Amino acid sequence: MTFDTLxxxxxxxxxxxxxxxxDIRFDDGRAERAEVRNGDVVTLADSRSCGYGIRALxxxxxxxxxxxRLDDTGVDETAALAVAxxxxxxxxAKHRFAQAPTERYVDxxxxxxxRDPASVxxxxxxxxxxDVERALHATSSIRVGRAWIDLWQTEKVFYSTTGSRIAQxxxxxxxxxxxxxxxxxxxxxxxxxxDIGLYQSGxxxxxxxxALRENAARIGEEATQLLSAPQCPSGVRDVILGGSQVSLQIxxxxxxxxxxxxxxxxxxxxxxxSFLRASELGKLRYGSPHVTIVIDNTMPRGFATVGYDDExxxxxxxxxxxxxxxxxxxxxxxxxRTIGRATNACVRAENWRNVPMIRMCNxxxxxxxxxxxxxxxxxxxxxxxxxxxxxxxDDHRLNFQFGCQIGWEIKGGKKTxxxxxxxxxxxxxxxxxACDAVADEHSWVAWGxxxxxxxxxxxxxxxxxxxxxARFRNVRVGVGYxx
Amino acid sequence: xxxxxxxxxxxxxANERHEHAVGGEGPHAPKPHARWVPLAAALLAVVAxxxxxxxxxxxxxxxxxxxxxxxxxxxxxxxxxxxESKSIKQHLYEALRDANPTMTASVQTKLATIAKRxxxxxxxxxxxxxxxxxxxxxxxxxxxxxxxAHEVMEGGVTLFEVAIAIVSIAALTSSTFLIYxxxxxxxxxxxxxxxxxxxx
Numbered sequence: 001m002t003f004d005t006l007x008x009x010x011x012x013x014x015x016x017x018x019x020x021x022x023d024i025r026f027d028d029g030r031a032e033r034a035e036v037r038n039g040d041v042v043t044l045a046d047s048r049s050c051g052y053g054i055r056a057l058x059x060x061x062x063x064x065x066x067x068x069r070l071d072d073t074g075v076d077e078t079a080a081l082a083v084a085x086x087x088x089x090x091x092x093a094k095h096r097f098a099q100a101p102t103e104r105y106v107d108x109x110x111x112x113x114x115r116d117p118a119s120v121x122x123x124x125x126x127x128x129x130x131d132v133e134r135a136l137h138a139t140s141s142i143r144v145g146r147a148w149i150d151l152w153q154t155e156k157v158f159y160s161t162t163g164s165r166i167a168q169x170x171x172x173x174x175x176x177x178x179x180x181x182x183x184x185x186x187x188x189x190x191x192x193x194x195d196i197g198l199y200q201s202g203x204x205x206x207x208x209x210x211a212l213r214e215n216a217a218r219i220g221e222e223a224t225q226l227l228s229a230p231q232c233p234s235g236v237r238d239v240i241l242g243g244s245q246v247s248l249q250i251x252x253x254x255x256x257x258x259x260x261x262x263x264x265x266x267x268x269x270x271x272x273x274s275f276l277r278a279s280e281l282g283k284l285r286y287g288s289p290h291v292t293i294v295i296d297n298t299m300p301r302g303f304a305t306v307g308y309d310d311e312x313x314x315x316x317x318x319x320x321x322x323x324x325x326x327x328x329x330x331x332x333x334x335x336x337r338t339i340g341r342a343t344n345a346c347v348r349a350e351n352w353r354n355v356p357m358i359r360m361c362n363x364x365x366x367x368x369x370x371x372x373x374x375x376x377x378x379x380x381x382x383x384x385x386x387x388x389x390x391x392x393x394d395d396h397r398l399n400f401q402f403g404c405q406i407g408w409e410i411k412g413g414k415k416t417x418x419x420x421x422x423x424x425x426x427x428x429x430x431x432x433x434a435c436d437a438v439a440d441e442h443s444w445v446a447w448g449x450x451x452x453x454x455x456x457x458x459x460x461x462x463x464x465x466x467x468x469x470a471r472f473r474n475v476r477v478g479v480g481y482x483x
Numbered sequence: 484x485x486x487x488x489x490x491x492x493x494x495x496x497a498n499e500r501h502e503h504a505v506g507g508e509g510p511h512a513p514k515p516h517a518r519w520v521p522l523a524a525a526l527l528a529v530v531a532x533x534x535x536x537x538x539x540x541x542x543x544x545x546x547x548x549x550x551x552x553x554x555x556x557x558x559x560x561x562x563x564x565x566x567e568s569k570s571i572k573q574h575l576y577e578a579l580r581d582a583n584p585t586m587t588a589s590v591q592t593k594l595a596t597i598a599k600r601x602x603x604x605x606x607x608x609x610x611x612x613x614x615x616x617x618x619x620x621x622x623x624x625x626x627x628x629x630x631x632a633h634e635v636m637e638g639g640v641t642l643f644e645v646a647i648a649i650v651s652i653a654a655l656t657s658s659t660f661l662i663y664x665x666x667x668x669x670x671x672x673x674x675x676x677x678x679x680x681x682x683x
Contacts, residue, residue, distance in 0.1 A: 040553050144560045180563055187567035231574055234582035421574050479579045
């Protein structure tokens with residue numbers, strides 16, 4: 001199906017109605033999910049949604065409207081509505097950040113795929129999940145076993161009045177499993193990979209890479225062992241976080257904090273604001289010199305990897321924290337201009353009906369130069385924690401407390417006994433400044449997050465934070481401590 | 484398909500074949516048993532229709548019970564999660580009390596009270612989760628019984644259909660042997676259907 005004719009009509013209608021710039025984004029998305037719980041297939045969902053969103057710029061104000069009516073009348077009405085909304089905004093706007101872009105791209109992008117998920121029969125997918133879920137019941141203490149697969153394919157075509165025409169085919173896949181062990185005194189959860197599964201861009205090879213069959217029994221056994229494990233000790237200790245937990249740490253304490261729209265107060269009503277200020281660029285020591293965090297929306301397998309964002313900007317690699325110093329924010333064209341920068345193409349909409357806004361994309365902690373095992377060297381008394389279990393952070397993204405599913409004490413540089421209910425707390429810049437080592441590229445994984453919420457009406461975004469395990473010194477561990 | 488079995492159509496076809504068989508003259512004059520063959524076909528068709536109805540009912544019941552089992556398992560999983568959250572709170576309050584030796588006795592008592600409350604509140608939640616899990620298990624087992632019964636009864640319905648077909652052929656060929664064969668098939672079908680009903 002080609003959208004060229006409808007797009008031309010929509011853009012003509014918008015400009016003839018008074019827009020100085022307009023773009024239209026067609027989005028045809030398919031989402032498939034299969035889930036098995038305790039031997040039953042509890043979810044087999046296959047949904048598709050197709051429509052378009054139109055942005056119109058009038059006198060420095062944006063209007064947005066969306067529709068699923070793929071005919072002349074539909075695009076005419078929707079384009080006119082977008083312009084009308086822009087005019088209404090222009091009539092009352094005190095500050096006008098928006099300017100018409102000048103970039104023009106005619107390009108295509110397709111997620112590199114090794115194995116098309118469509119080539120994997122539904123029966124094989126379900127058989128995999130049934131096998132994995134069965135293996136989770138490694139002991140009789142496992143009362144709830146779950147295994148799931150998510151697949152997305154999105155066709156997007158973006159047109160603008162500057163002459164851009166960008167066609168993208170984006171495939172994203174993910175899978176995971178979890179086991180809940182229960183006895184008369186306690187219940188303990190374990191999941192794999194990480195806390196929500198492995199989500200990346202690509203095809204069935206992402207599901208294969210998760211190696212669910214190979215790890216399910218171990219996860220069930222660990223959940224059972226946690227039932228009789230001692231409580232994680234409390235106090236100030238050194239902490240090593242597993243890669244998926246570092247990923248969540250990035251997501252919550254930097255990813256959201258460095259969204260420029262939050263910093264400008266545009267998200268204060270729902271998502272919150274940020275403790276960061278634009279004036280701190282290049283000055284704030286966000287973390288130790290071991291901490292370099294970059295946006296890379298071009299990386300293979302990154303869950304948020306695309307060719308272009310949803311306002312037609314080309315994906316780039318851009319520093320956010322370089323050697324510990326805050327040097328950038330996630331931005332759109334308009335927000336970036338306010339700080340004298342160019343956009344780093346972090347604008348996304350959940351689907352055709354949602355307005356594009358700044359979203360965390362691939363935000364990666366670059367790997368360090370020590371092997372994972374070497375992180376334990378020099379830790380006399382510490383805790384190694386894996387897989388998030390709970391998170392709590394204030395709406396400035398400054399004070400946080402996270403809980404993990406499993407931990408191990410570290411004594412004399414060695415990983416020793418397992419502990420349950422490990423938690424740690426901190427203040428964002430203090431915590432990142434306490435990082436004194438990041439594991440190397442051998443344990444670096446592009447962890448994806450399929451359920452990031454932001455905006456009002458809320459949009460669910462697919463983000464990623466590639467990370468390897470990292471070590472932090474003198475962290476407040478557990479719930480009781482003498483600070 | 485068995486689900487599409489049409490008793491009226493089967494009877495009409497049997498009657499048509501009967502008419503064709505008995506309608507001739509001279510050497511093709513009707514034999515005595517040809518008069519009750521259509522009646523037998525009609526009776527078999529009625530029994531087959533009833534068996535098909537019972538079989539489909541069993542299949543529907545199996546699916547309904549499976550849905551109920553999944554629903555109960557989901558409720559059990561939710562209850563286990565609730566139990567887990569209570570356990571976490573209990574253990575964290577206990578840890579908080581134990582890790583702060585300098586805290587006052589009153590604070591220690593307060594923390595211990597909260598931990599004890601969480602501990603006592605979680606017990607009925609665990610019992611509820613286990614009961615829901617047991618109910619789910621029962622529903623799932625019943626679902627499997629109904630599903631198995633459905634499969635067995637479908638075999639019986641098939642034999643009834645075979646019997647009807649054989650009766651029709653017997654009417655056309657005036658074969659007494661085939662009549663006996665049809666009787667065996669019908670008896671077998673009846674036995675299998677009754678066995679299927681006993682499995683529910």
